[in-house]
Amino acid sequence: MSDLSAHHVGLTVSELDRAVQFYRDDLGFDVVSRFEVAGEEFSTAVDVEGASGRFAHLDASGIRLELVEYDPSGEETTAALNQPGACHVAFGVDDVGAFVEGLPESVERQSEPQTTASGTQLVFLRDPDGNRIEILEA
Template sequence: MDANGHHVGVTVSDLDRAVAFYRDELGLDVAAEFSVGGEAFADAVDVPGASAAFAHLDAGGVRLELVAYDPAGHAVETPALNRPGATHLGLSVPDVDAVYEGLSDDVETLSEPRTTESGTRICFLRDPEGNLVELLDA
């Protein structure tokens, strides 16, 4: 099999709010917005009667797919990074410190930017849905 990367998907409860965060706070461009429904889609995602609104954002070689389902599922507790099943989106930026300083006051961060033992400058933050996003120097 010759598989190639296509996208990273994140399910959200409020698509407009999520798009605004990734566009306005992190500078990602919206590449496409669309909706999908119907029996084939509902069967494929194993959610009876499902339809969904999608937004694809360009993350520089990675497509970030934000999706809001109807009907919406139940929220689950976001696991800590050291627990199996934990996920995060990693985005390289030209200057982690500059992005950190430019974040809105209401953006939750886990810490100020730090330099790891490997020499990488990183900072973790949460999007409006509580999903973890790692920023690292390009």
């Protein structure tokens, strides 16, 4: 059996260009590549009949973030964070408060930064599609 290694974290988005703009301009990640994938093999792999995808890979300080816009698009889901199947992506910063202050007002925050009982300061944001983003002091 081959050894596993981390490759990317993927998020499905409704409009790739809007999502790239958010992650590039608002969060400061670099776009590494953009590409499209289609065909029977792709449809079979993702288990979506007739699927094609537009992709963008971004460098999120050592994590490759993959954004993908599918055609056809599926139904929107917004599971609460404590429900099985819910997901989020997390990024560390030196100062959560300063990071949040530097964000454009248009970036949705679930709350103001909080310090948990374990001493971790964190805040959850949402991207334009409602994907959860945790920002914590690392």
